[in-house]
Amino acid sequence: MDAARSSARGVSTELAGALLPSLPRSARSARSARTKKPALATQLDLAVSTPDADVARLRAQVRESTRNVPGVYLMRGAHGEVLYVGKSTQVRTRLLSYFRLPWPEHRHARLLRETARIEWEPLPSEFAALLREVRLIRAHLPRYNVRSARPLDKWWVITIAKGPAPRLRIQKASAAARSRDGAQMVGPFASRRPLQDALRVLNDALGLRDCSDRVRMHMHDVAELFEDTHPAMQRTPGCHRHETKRCLGPCVGATSAYEYRTQLSRARAVLEGRDDAPQQQLVREMAAASAALSYERAGWLRDRLTSLQELEAQLARVREALTRPSFVYAVPGRDTDDRLYLVRHGRVMAEARCRDPHAVNALQEMEQRAVQPPTGAMVEQLDELLLLESWFRGRNGETALTADTVVGALEKLAVHLRERLPLSLGELP
Known part of the structure; x- marks a missing residue:
């Protein structure tokens, strides 16, 4: 009889839900007022109880299958994507500690609510676990591993990205390592300010752009497909660097892709220590300014030469560091x-x-x-x-x-x- 009553009550509830839109506004308001608290409780049960059940299931699996040995672990989402990669010398203890964190205050407690599966890999030593963690993070770039890049935060690198007119950028090493654009990295460097001054001089010497990536590029190659009246060929210069002939002007069709790539290759050669032409050019200009008694310009050129020399000194130290660990x-x-x-x-x-x-x-x-x-x-x-x-x-x-x-x-x-x-x-x- 109880089952029949429950069935009848379920049917009456469904009928009431079907008829609810046809009721007058006042009746619907009164009915909503009477059912407000039960509806809210039902929503909370659906939102909280199911993730809690999943977390309890994950905790039981961790207790049953993991051991306190060095290793790495991966937390995967519902679609198999890697959400987080971690390592520990005692994997079982580390994983169980996540289940004691307050929710929703702690980020790892929120991570557990998104985790559908936890995988772990035992390793023979802490060094093996560290190395495996670094490689897994590099391969998957999990979005919850932001803090794992903190050791890289104190370092800066010069990156050469891909694209129609790449530019030299200064980035945090952590941001460059997490980037998916496949940019080449030069570094690391301890300070950003000397890099800014040196790259400004290098860009001016070689005509490379330093504008934002949001600026659209229109190479001169477009003239082979369109007439000179094409809008891309009629744009006004985007900045004063092109007007003062310190930029090749890839944004206004003033250079071809080949010409720009040639200058970019020269910049790469400077950073690799294979070309000192920009420095030699500054030395000649400084000597000419001094001979013409233009001491103010000579001093300005000396400062620019000093910036390039300081960059080369930093690059020499980096090259030595890269060859030493063998x-x-x-x-x-x-x-x-x-x-x-x-x-x-x-x-x-x-x-x-x-x-x-x-x-x-x-x-x-x-x-x-x-x-x-x-x-x-x-x-x-x-x-x-x-x-x-x-x-x-x-x-x-x-x-x-x-x-x-x-x-x-x-x-x-x-x-x-x-x-x-x-x-x-x-x-x-």
């Missing part, structure tokens, strides 16, 4: 999963498990191959370079496990493991 690093791992990492020019080129002789032999063969050093100060994976620098800077003892060769790293690892086991088998009682 070694083999032996890392003791969990459950005797010791590993070797081949580091060349600030990048981990390959790794091998020490107990796998074939992998060690392959790493030794790779070690003997010549590796092309970074071109000038161009760096593709700045996050790995900074990871290596911060790792060895904060852990002085780790340098004892580095060597120039695979054999040397294995020998140092053997010594390290013997020191960790002070009693040999013959000394055991």
